Amino acid sequence: MSAEKAAKPKVSIIAAISKAYQDIFAEDPKVITLGEDLADPEGGGIAKITKGLSTSFGDDRVRSTPISEQAIMGAAIGASLAGYKPIAEIMLMNFTTVAMDMIVNHAAKLRFMSGGQTSVPIVIRTMTGLGYGSGGQHCDYLETWFAHTAGIKVCAASTPEDAYGLLRSAVEDPDPVIFIENLPTYHAPMAFELPDSSHRVPLGKAAIQREGSDVTLIAYARMAVEARAAAVQAAEQGVSVEVIDLRTIAPWDRETVLASARKTGRVLIAHEAVKEHGVGAEIAAVINEELFGALKKPVKRLGGAFSAVPYSKPLETAYAPDAARILAAIIELAK
Amino acid sequence: MVATNQYVADSATLLEIYKRAALLKANDERARKVILSGQIAMVYYSYRGQEIIPSVMGQLLRDDDTICTIYRGIHDMLGKGFPLRPLWAELAGRVTGSCKGKGGPMHLTYPPKGIMVTTGIVGSSAPIANGLAWAAQLDKSDRVSVCTFGDGASNIGAVHEAMNLASIWKLPTIFVCQNNLFAEHTTFEKMTGGQNIAGRAAGYGMPGVRVNGNDPEEMYSAFAQAVARARAGEGPTLLECMTFRFFGHNFGDDDSYIPKDQKAAAMEADPVPALRARLIADRIASEHELAAIEADIEAQIDDALEFALASPWPEPDDLRFDVFEKEIAA
Ligand SMILES: Cc1ncc(C[n+]2csc(CCOP(=O)(O)OP(=O)(O)O)c2C)c(N)n1
Numbered sequence: 001m002s003a004e005k006a007a008k009p010k011v012s013i014i015a016a017i018s019k020a021y022q023d024i025f026a027e028d029p030k031v032i033t034l035g036e037d038l039a040d041p042e043g044g045g046i047a048k049i050t051k052g053l054s055t056s057f058g059d060d061r062v063r064s065t066p067i068s069e070q071a072i073m074g075a076a077i078g079a080s081l082a083g084y085k086p087i088a089e090i091m092l093m094n095f096t097t098v099a100m101d102m103i104v105n106h107a108a109k110l111r112f113m114s115g116g117q118t119s120v121p122i123v124i125r126t127m128t129g130l131g132y133g134s135g136g137q138h139c140d141y142l143e144t145w146f147a148h149t150a151g152i153k154v155c156a157a158s159t160p161e162d163a164y165g166l167l168r169s170a171v172e173d174p175d176p177v178i179f180i181e182n183l184p185t186y187h188a189p190m191a192f193e194l195p196d197s198s199h200r201v202p203l204g205k206a207a208i209q210r211e212g213s214d215v216t217l218i219a220y221a222r223m224a225v226e227a228r229a230a231a232v233q234a235a236e237q238g239v240s241v242e243v244i245d246l247r248t249i250a251p252w253d254r255e256t257v258l259a260s261a262r263k264t265g266r267v268l269i270a271h272e273a274v275k276e277h278g279v280g281a282e283i284a285a286v287i288n289e290e291l292f293g294a295l296k297k298p299v300k301r302l303g304g305a306f307s308a309v310p311y312s313k314p315l316e317t318a319y320a321p322d323a324a325r326i327l328a329a330i331i332e333l334a335k
Numbered sequence: 336m337v338a339t340n341q342y343v344a345d346s347a348t349l350l351e352i353y354k355r356a357a358l359l360k361a362n363d364e365r366a367r368k369v370i371l372s373g374q375i376a377m378v379y380y381s382y383r384g385q386e387i388i389p390s391v392m393g394q395l396l397r398d399d400d401t402i403c404t405i406y407r408g409i410h411d412m413l414g415k416g417f418p419l420r421p422l423w424a425e426l427a428g429r430v431t432g433s434c435k436g437k438g439g440p441m442h443l444t445y446p447p448k449g450i451m452v453t454t455g456i457v458g459s460s461a462p463i464a465n466g467l468a469w470a471a472q473l474d475k476s477d478r479v480s481v482c483t484f485g486d487g488a489s490n491i492g493a494v495h496e497a498m499n500l501a502s503i504w505k506l507p508t509i510f511v512c513q514n515n516l517f518a519e520h521t522t523f524e525k526m527t528g529g530q531n532i533a534g535r536a537a538g539y540g541m542p543g544v545r546v547n548g549n550d551p552e553e554m555y556s557a558f559a560q561a562v563a564r565a566r567a568g569e570g571p572t573l574l575e576c577m578t579f580r581f582f583g584h585n586f587g588d589d590d591s592y593i594p595k596d597q598k599a600a601a602m603e604a605d606p607v608p609a610l611r612a613r614l615i616a617d618r619i620a621s622e623h624e625l626a627a628i629e630a631d632i633e634a635q636i637d638d639a640l641e642f643a644l645a646s647p648w649p650e651p652d653d654l655r656f657d658v659f660e661k662e663i664a665a
Contacts, residue, residue, distance in 0.1 A: 032473065060473055066503065071462050071496035078466015078480070081451050082401070084473065086466075101493070105456050106463060114444035115434035116657040118451060150658050174660040 010189035016160035017181065018049050020167040021087075023197040025057045031171060032061045032079060034072055035089030035125075039064040046091060047127065047186065069095055073102035076122045077110070085171055086122050093128035093180060094137050100145075107176040108151035123170045124178045129222055129272065130316055131184035136308035139183070141221070141273035146178050147250035147282070153203055154249040156180040158224035160192045162247055165201030173203055182222045206253035208260070212242035214334050216260040216267045218283060220246040223270040223321060230326035239334040249279055254286060261287050265296035266333045272320045275303025297333055302326060342559030344552050346619045348394060352551050353610050353620075354628055355390035359410045360607045361632045362419075365640070366409075366426070367586055374644065375427050377440050380407035381582035384549075387606045388513055388576045389414030391554040392481065395562050396449070401467045403452040403460035403482045406441040407513075407580075411483050416448040419639035429646035436649045437657060457518075458491030460484050461510060465497050468506035468571075479565040483511040486575075487518025489532045495539075498573065502539045507565035509558075510536075510573040513548060515580040520592040533575035541571050548576025549606035581605075 024031050033053070037045055042064045044051025054062035065072050069090055076088035090096050096103060103124065111119045130139040146154045153175060157163035163181070170177035201207075209224065210231050219227040224245040231241035242260050246252050261267045267287055269280035280301035287299050302321040310316055321329075344352065363383045369375050385407075393414030396402070404411040412422070417433075425432025426440050433445050441455040452463050464482035471478045488494055489512055501508040512532050516523045524530065536543025542564070546557040554576060561572035579601035583590035590598070614620045655663040 032469075063504070066496070066499055068496035068500060070493040071465065071500040074459070074462020074464075074493065074497060075466040075469055075500065078403070078451075078463040078468070079470045079473070080466070081463070082467050082470030082474075084470050101456055101459055102462060106452070106454065106459060110444075110452065111659070112657045113434060113438040113442040114446075114657075115432070115437045117434065117444050117446050119660065153659075 011160045011192055011194045012187050012189055013157065013160050013163045013181070014047060014049060014186045016164040016194060017167060018051070019194055020164045021050060021053055022056075024168060024171050025053060025061065027197070028085065028171070030083065031085045031087065032063070033087040033089065034063040034065050034075060036065055036067055036091055038062060038089060045089065050089075069099035070102055073099040073107065073124070076124075077102060077107050077120050080120045080122045081110070081118050087171065088122060088124050090124055090126045092138055093126045093142050094140050096124070096126060096142065103146070103152070103178075104149050108149045111175065112151055119174055120176045121174050122176050123167070124176070125181065126178065127181045127183050129182040129184050130309050130320060133311055133313065133316060135311040139309050141180070141271065141304070143180060143249050144273060144278050147279060151176070153177040153251065154180065155203060155247060156182070156221040156249060157247060158182070158185070158221055158245050160190055161195050161199065162201050162207065162245070164195045165199045166203070166247060169200050169203050177203070180221060185222050185225055201247060203248045204251050204253055205247065206256040207245045207247055208242060208256065209245050210241065210243040212240035212264070214240045214264055214266065215330050216242045216244060216257070216264045217326070217330065218244045218246060218257060218267065218269045219271065220249055221272065223272055226321065226323040226326055227270060229323040230330060233323070233327050234330045234334075237331065239330055241330055252283065257283065258287065258290055261291055262294055265294060267295070267299045268302065268326070268329050268333055269299065270302040270321045270326050272304055274306055275301055276306050278303050300329055300333055302329055342556045342563070344555040346617070348555065349551060349610070350614060350619055352387070352390045352394050352555070353614055353625070355393050355414050356386040356607045356610060357625075357629055358632050359386040359390060359413050361629065362409065362413055362636060365636050367582065369640065370586060377426055379440060379586040380584065381586050382407050382410040382580065384581040384601060384605065385513055385515060385578045386410055387551050387554055387610070388511065388548040388578060391551060391558050392511070394555070395559055396481065397478065398448055399476070399478045401449040401451045401464070401478070401480050403454070403464040403467070403480070404450070405453065405457070405460055405484055405488070406455045407485070408453050408483065409440070409443065412443055412445065412450050412453070415450055417443065417445045417450055419635055420642045421445065423636075423639040423643035424646050427643040427646070428648065429643055430649045430653070431642070431646040435653065435657070437653070458484055458488040458493045461494045461497035464508050465501050465504075465506055468501065468508040469504065471507055472504075477507075477566040479507045479509055479562055481509045481511055483513055485518060486512060486514040486516065486523045486527065486532060487521070488512070489535070490526060498536065498539045498541065498571070501571035502541045505568065505570040507568070508571040509561045509565055510571060512573065512575045513578055514575050515578050517580065517584070517593065519584045531575070533573060536573035541573060543573040543575065545575040545577065548578040549604070551610055
């Protein structure tokens, strides 16, 4: 079953995230948000996700900040230590590099280092993704850095329903969560309904977005969109692909992944981040440890090139996997 | 605006400040002794010489006021009321420590007394203190949020981002720079443009005051004013508290980079015995009373150390807990 083809009203991921904000702010007075340009006098954020929020819920809870990523993260951490649930927006994922100390040394570790006396229930929302010709410092996928850090959870949605449900779960989670949003697929109308306010997607649960029996295809974020398209084309060539969207990258859903890999014996993992030392390497290693004898082929990985994201269109296109390259890898694996 | 010199430490207050300072001094002396004896192996950043600053802060802060401090911060915590048993058990790495042995001397935490974060990263106390201050503002509480850091930290970007944010948001954050004239082996003089940290506050539109942090009355007056300003919703203050550390950067390091006469003069002007002498000279307390207070402190430290060393170590399996709220699968 292809989710895109179902005849449902079309909504975008960005609309789902905006609705999540509205619902969260209406329901939980402890939720606050801060980031550059977030409040209405500044336009409600560069993607307008928080438009209207400061007008509805007040400047105390919705705050535009100076361009000070360390101060943004620090304020979120401190407020969370005192019982608030801040959503800190770090505009683009590359800018998290400026706040790494706050995220890695503090947000992720304070619970452990305090022996559980304090906790940091924050959500870091950040946008990224290539496709706009923004070059080397504005569209990296850096999820591996955070997945490699004990104490922080990492999610990325590829459908409006999941974006809504994951963001709501992230805000309710007692631990820090980094919520990665893909800019190029933000506005694409997808055939999903805008979920109602009770909708949740549990953290740590992958979604089987398409069932199949020949190849397990694991992806997340934009690569899950590409993966779904590739799976449709593979079916036309007689290869049955099971598409798993991890949704939560850390901690990832081993159970769902291993069950599917055991069933198909052939696994392909695709992500936009650099392939070397990426999320795919970890998943491949675990599959190898758990299912060595059951595999029909070595696990295959597709990922970004080992370079900065390039500017020039042909280079940018060559940098990351897409549906065509995923399809080619599927066909190769299925042989 | 609250007028200067409105806050005067009276005799009773000076005695209370001394009680804290005596505890801090004794605890530091014991820590160094315990390391030398081999009873506890730990990284230790002695604060000996800086006791007056946190003794005054502790005197003026409430339990619900919060503090974010640094690796050289046990004086700040004891001033704020960190109890000795969980403190020493944590230093010893035992499961009865405040952080179950998971934090250690550089990450001591004790929320019941508002001791929220101890960081080993230079300057990182400041941005987090702002968040605690923001929470106070949202709660419509008059509690204040203190961060302490060194003179070296005043050159890190995070501190400057934090001061600017505190100023524009009028946060009840008090930035306490304990200027002990050294950052590791580097002098304040060599690394600080303008030779003045307090003066930087002007650039952020907040009061900045340099005080003699070793003088209890001067420190009291300045800190009380900063607290009053923060409680009244008037915003942050930067205090640059001049002081000196007697035992180098971390205990055991070669402190030959400190000019001998500078160190000798600083130790000669040791602020804790100076306050003690003052209390006796002004007949605020008798030698006998002070000796009894000090003996009681030693007994409390004896008890805490004994408790710590008799406590069990954590189990390896404890690594699965407190990473997230829910334990990691075995
Ligand atoms: C970001 C960072 N850089 C370097 C260090 C190593 N380091 C630890 S303490 C210190 C000196 C800090 O001096 P200061 O801020 O004056 O505080 P003091 O130790 O004198 O109390 C340095 C460089 C660190 N912990 N964090």
